[in-house]
């Protein structure tokens with residue numbers, strides 16, 4: 360591995376990367392010399408993000424895709440492979456939050472959160488894993504949350520999706536580690552993005568999207584015999 364260009368020749372796919380944490384991760388992987396495919400649902404925002412990355416010197420492919428839709432996921436993976444080659448790094452970052460007491464939550468909101476945060480990661484991971492197994496290498500990194508570890512009032516649906524994502528990660532890690540594929544999970548505390556209003560919290564004390572990108576960079580540059588399986592990351596001062 361060339362320390363100046365550690366991901367040279369590698370291909371990364373980051374879901375939900377038109378803004379926020381996903382965009383920061385895509386930029387960081389690009390700066391480490393990976394070619395990066397990004398997806399999101401809003402085409403204009405996605406094109407803007409792809410252009411921003413290209414201006415920063417990152418070889419970028421933007422593919423509009425909704426990770427809850429199997430057909431979109433298949434096309435996303437296929438277009439990435441065609442443009443750049445086999446995927447070395449998958450970052451399952453796309454996520455949404457709906458908050459409030461479970462007994463007041465609609466079935467539609469339950470489905471939207473679970474389908475995006477959990478089923479989406481299942482669909483993308485299932486789409487890339489066979490080729491990673493063939494090539495006996497790969498990283499799958501799931502962006503969960505401290506809400507995947509801690510309960511709080513109004514967090515029922517979101518926590519359920521992230522606790523599920525934790526379970527999916529731990530089991531996939533066991534399915535795949537014998538093939539040299541590392542499946543890991545990052546659990547951030549509050550990050551200053553457009554994700555939710557974070558009412559009553561001090562933005563200046565929150566984590567920044569770049570802090571999560573920093574962790575992803577550490578995971579994908581560790582040595583082949585080392586497997587950082589889980590990272591919990593909190594703001595130093597409580598926001």
Ligand SMILES: NC(=O)c1ccc[n+]([C@@H]2O[C@H](COP(=O)([O-])OP(=O)(O)OC[C@H]3O[C@@H](n4cnc5c(N)ncnc54)[C@H](OP(=O)(O)O)[C@@H]3O)[C@@H](O)[C@H]2O)c1
Nearest residue numbers: 375377379380399400401425426453454504549550552554
């Ligand atoms: N911000 C926090 O405090 C925090 C803390 C811990 C964990 N997280 C997790 O970090 C991840 C990113 O959060 P963020 O703060 O960066 O959120 P964000 O600013 O709202 O960005 C979310 C991204 O995901 C995309 N997206 C949403 N649904 C999608 C779908 N079905 N298919 C494809 N793309 C989709 C959005 O674009 P479109 O809407 O155009 O699709 C956008 O690009 C999420 O998984 C979140 O749960 C966030």
